[in-house]
Amino acid sequence: MATRTGGDVTGTVAEATGAAGSEDAASVVRTRGLTKKFGARTVLDGVDLDIERGEFVALLGRSGSGKSTLLRLLAGLDRDSTGDLHVDGTVSVAFQEPRLVPWKRVLDNVTLGLRGSDPVAAAERALAEVELTERRDRWPLTLSGGEAQRVSLARALVRNPDLLLLDEPFSALDALTRINVHRLVLDLWARHRPGVLLVTHDVDEALLLADRVLVLDGGRIAHQSTVGLPRPRAREDRELIELRSVLLARLGVTLEGTT
Numbered sequence: 653m654a655t656r657t658g659g660d661v662t663g664t665v666a667e668a669t670g671a672a673g674s675e676d677a678a679s680v681v682r683t684r685g686l687t688k689k690f691g692a693r694t695v696l697d698g699v700d701l702d703i704e705r706g707e708f709v710a711l712l713g714r715s716g717s718g719k720s721t722l723l724r725l726l727a728g729l730d731r732d733s734t735g736d737l738h739v740d741g742t743v744s745v746a747f748q749e750p751r752l753v754p755w756k757r758v759l760d761n762v763t764l765g766l767r768g769s770d771p772v773a774a775a776e777r778a779l780a781e782v783e784l785t786e787r788r789d790r791w792p793l794t795l796s797g798g799e800a801q802r803v804s805l806a807r808a809l810v811r812n813p814d815l816l817l818l819d820e821p822f823s824a825l826d827a828l829t830r831i832n833v834h835r836l837v838l839d840l841w842a843r844h845r846p847g848v849l850l851v852t853h854d855v856d857e858a859l860l861l862a863d864r865v866l867v868l869d870g871g872r873i874a875h876q877s878t879v880g881l882p883r884p885r886a887r888e889d890r891e892l893i894e895l896r897s898v899l900l901a902r903l904g905v906t907l908e909g910t911t
């Protein structure tokens with residue numbers, strides 16, 4: 653078993669408790685030699701990962717490289733691993749599908765499992781932040797995809813997480829909605845400053861949003877690029893274009909013959 657310390661997971665599916673002082677107060681995540689096997693197959697093979705408080709990290713990797721597996725371990729949704737894993741603070745998770753409870757209205761989805769003195773007021777504030785105050789009494793099935801994803805973000809943020817884990821939360825959205833939700837996530841992140849780990853297939857999305865972009869390959873963090881540009885960022889920025897080709901090459905995509 654991995655030594656899992658810290659991490660009070662609140663999210664859509666998991667609840668775990670624990671508390672421990674961090675070895676490094678600046679880090680919300682610290683893993684060393686984190687290894688995960690499914691049967692005889694080693695999917696994560698000694699992952700060393702640090703995420704600082706308030707840092708936005710994106711994780712790229714080919715399909716099946718183990719991105720979601722790593723996210724699930726950080727979320728405490730899977731505990732069967734070896735190595736060191738330390739998560740310091742509260743964790744919230746948002747997935748590709750919003751995973752709203754269909755028989756609960758929007759507001760009740762956000763307050764679900766929420767403790768504290770006034771969960772309704774907290775949920776109302778969170779819904780206002782994602783600009784969905786008017787939808788508070790709607791049933792999830794009557795929401796658009798973008799609205800449902802914003803409710804899912806409100807539900808994640810209402811808990812004021814130290815670590816926000818995002819597993820491809822934008823991939824099912826149409827291009828325009830995706831741009832708006834990107835803007836919203838950056839806004840919410842700037843206001844709340846959780847550490848973020850965003851799992852994505854989209855190199856541009858990673859470069860537009862993150863401070864650091866990691867590539868998972870061969871069960872390890874095989875590459876990282878730091879993106880020093882201020883936000884909002886433009887896709888056509890020269891530095892971004894260069895980083896994009898480096899990352900695509902690391903992902904095994906070559907752009908020869910394309911413009």
Ligand SMILES: Nc1ncnc2c1ncn2[C@@H]1O[C@H](COP(=O)(O)OP(=O)(O)OP(=O)(O)O)[C@@H](O)[C@H]1O
Nearest residue numbers: 690691695713714715716717718719720721722853
């Ligand atoms: N519960 C499980 N039992 C057995 N194998 C699993 C299980 N979960 C994941 N795997 C395997 O582990 C590998 C990594 O899966 P994972 O979902 O983490 O990859 P990923 O990088 O997130 O992929 P994608 O980008 O396609 O979502 C895959 O080969 C997958 O089949």
